[in-house]
Amino acid sequence: MASNHPDRPKRQEALEQWLKSMNRLMHEKPVKGILQSIDDFFSHPFPHQSLNVDLSETEKEYIVTVELPGIKKEQISLDVIDNSLTISVNKTESSLEVNDISKIHRQRTSQQRFSRTIPFSHPINEKKTRASYRDGLLEIKITKKQGKKIDIGEE
Secondary structure, eight states: OOOOOTTHHHHHHHHHHHHHHHHHHHHSTTHHHHHHHHHHHHHSSSTTOSOEEEEEEOSSEEEEEEEOTTOOGGGEEEEEETTEEEEEEEEEEEEEEEETTTTEEEEEEEEEEEEEEEEOSSOBOGGGOEEEEETTEEEEEEEBOOOOOOOOOOO
């Protein structure tokens, strides 16, 4: 049952105006910039903190290839524990700005840490694991530990 209240068109018009104002506000700077930053964060919460890993396997070894552009060899750590390999990156950057006129020294430091653990189905022979790093490409060759084969006899 519809009500024919005399203030209804005025209220609806006021609400529409308010919604239009809010819409304009959300699309103007700086609010738009803040909202875009929030959207970007939730779409990519940790930019540059994921490892693009390619894994291949032969009969005798695993080959792990990791793209690490902009990372120095000293910032990479590899750990083998049982059947898994952990690749860790610890990147620290510092910059110093000096303004002699206003006598302001501003130092900025940023630190990024990220890692990835890759489990394997066979034990890893850590003594025969080799790694090389060149032009932002890390390649790790992991020799599989050979298990003991047991012959089945007849009784």
